[in-house]
Amino acid sequence: MAVTATNLDFDYSKYAFRNEERYIYKSEKGLNEKVVRELSGMKGEPEWMLKRRLQALEIFRKKPTPLTGMWANPELAELNYDDIHYFVRAGERPQTDWDAVPPEIKQTFERLGIPEAERKFLAGVGAQYESEVVYHSLREEWAKQGVIFLDTDTGLKEYPEIFKKYFGTVVPAADNKYAALNTAVWSGGSFVYVPKGVHVDIPLQAYFRINAERMGQFERTLIIVEEGASVHYIEGCTAPIYSTNSLHSAVVEIIVMKGGKCRYTTIQNWANNIFNLVTKRAIAYEEASMEWVDGNIGSRLTMKYPSVYLMGRGARGEVLSVAYAGKGQHQDAGAKMIHIAPDTTSRITNKSVSKNGGKTTYRGLAKVMPGATGAKINVNCDALILDEKSASDTIPYIEIEEDRCTLAHEATVGRIGEEQLFYLMSRGISEADALSMIVLGFMEPFTRELPMEYAVELNRLIQLEMEGSVG
């Protein structure tokens, strides 16, 4: 039985609505010192931030495109940095009151399901429209507990000391070309501070959305979890389809203090023309726990390797990720675990599916530094390739500089088993449904970690992708 999957392009029409653009300020295309100064000036930023931005701009100009030779991502050559708006402000100020949100933005959120989520059990909603957060709500009791959940610009204004202390300490501008770009032109994102011993039970959520053609989005998120505190932050994106390349280049910095816990969940579903080049990194101190739950469904090219630096004894890191690459897509996602302190543990689980000419790459690093005795690392990568046009690469870097540690890495690559299909079809399930069930089952270790509404949405997305997959 020939099993081929064709015509699996995701039907974006459901999501691909496009509101008339109405901007209060939109920078000229292209990147230069003037744009950076204007941007910083309009935000009324302190001098030190402007300086950091300008330094980062220099670094961005000097840094070469990452990855060379055999491992280069040739898609990056399609990016034209001069053809991108680096700053757009929609609406005047971040809103705290739903009624004050402009109606067409509201309409956008409606289609994305934000108010519903709000009505249900979501507590804090930071919704990003264009480059800035325009809507923000935070439950009363959290405010009382001292939890801060703001857009990053407001965070800088209202909590300059916390901000200055941590900003750029986890991901310095010089880390890579796109981190430098983000540092130069960042706008929006979330600023989260959870004080000592405070447990935030309900996930904090932020929706991001790109709406203007050729507009870059450079949000910057900073999360600080103090000693013994815990938080779950959720980031999810959908975007309309446009014909020219757009760039999304975010930086997320997380610091988890002693005994703290942080989980960061992302479902990335950018339109198929968007470059998603993101640096996500966390530092976990003694007995702290950091988990990245990362789903990549959309974008033209995603390059994202969530990392945890395990700096304190007994710290724990986890990356659980799925990638789904359809026609014209390349999901280059992975994870990095850097064991610096003794008795640290980490686990990486990566599942990827490619079809219809799509390509998935797992690129990871598992490193044990000298002195990180008793470190334990477990890495599992499974790739499913649905047709002969699609491809999958696995590039796991393992660097061990300590004898008293254990590392285990496993990877498998395969196709859908004909026996599995046959079994399901012999039970009266159509081939299309059987394929989709198998793919959903393959991704299940990921989906079961998602909050319910996300799990439902992801399953629906995958089913949509799998529709018409029988050729």
Next chain:
Amino acid sequence: MTMKTFPPLGEISDALVIETSQAAGEPEWLTEQRVEAWRFFASAEPPFWRRTDLSKFKPEQVIAAADAAATSLYQEEDLADQGVAFTTLAQALRSHEALIRQYLGAAIEPTRHKFLALNAALWHDGVFLYVPKNVSIELPLTAVFSMPIPGGAIMPRNLIILDDGASVTFVEEYHSVAASDQAFAAPVTEIFLGNDSTLRFVAVQTWGEDVYHIGAQKARVGRGAALEWAAVNLGARVQHIEAETALEGDGSRVEWVAATFAADHQNLLTAPWLRHIGAKTEGHMDFKTVVKDQSYTTFDGMIKIERQSRATVSRLEEHALHLSPKARSDSIPGLMIDTNDVARAGHASTSGEVDEEQLFYMRSRGIPRDEAIHLIVMGFFEPVLDRIPNDALRQRIAEMIEAKI
């Protein structure tokens, strides 16, 4: 023994390369190949290798051998009447020029990097092995390469050709006692397996600790042919070996095992590529590494399943054992899969110290800790040592490993 050498690298010109080749009575096409490779070497930037430490390597000290005095060949029976050629490559130019012209450089492109070009330009050492159709040789054929003078340099070029249905065991061995001067070896081995042929290939590197070894090996495997490849890497200060098995013919297969043991300040890198091209090809790799003291090893492997391949089976096992806190091992077990027509593909990699449970078990049986570690390391390498066909060589390698523990 008189030794002919080139002047130091910095004093060699393309005119000298031509002159040397002509003086040796080499055919014109070879002279051209050499001078072309020399020009590439002279103009190309040195390769950038993150995991191979060439910071202390002094190319200006390289004085390359200009004859095949460092090549010794061993065979236990006379094979000439079966049509087998086993001689130095330089000699074989007189008897098998057409075959050499057809195959030399057909597996390994000399312009991949500077050192491969250097080999193509200046090789004089090296072996030529040709086994005719359906000829099967029982006893192993061995080529041993030594360092002719302390601080010398050799660039052996080896060409191994098995015609359809042929079968043979070939051992290439690099061996020297330690000396204080920097020595350099840049060997290239090209292997061609005709349809339904069988080759057991054993590559043993036991240089003294003064040697920089930058080598390449590639086997192209024809339809239904089977390659067994065992590599042992114990010596050298710095080793950088790029090895490849290309399963080109339908139903071709490889069993590839390797043992690397690094101690002191050794920096040993092995970069094996397994390429699946034909239908129903099958590859199994089992690579073992032990690191000790302040040594640093790298396994930079790749399994590539090409788009046109079908029903591929591929499996890689890769294990690193750490005996000292300061040693370092890097592993990059890569996969590049360009088709979904894969029967099975995967890899497993582990790194870590000697298993405490195993140690405990042995100590509870009255075996002292040190001895238990000896036993565990020897057991770890056993699957590789088992594949060495020659008892004396196997014994010598086992002793070298023992001494290193």
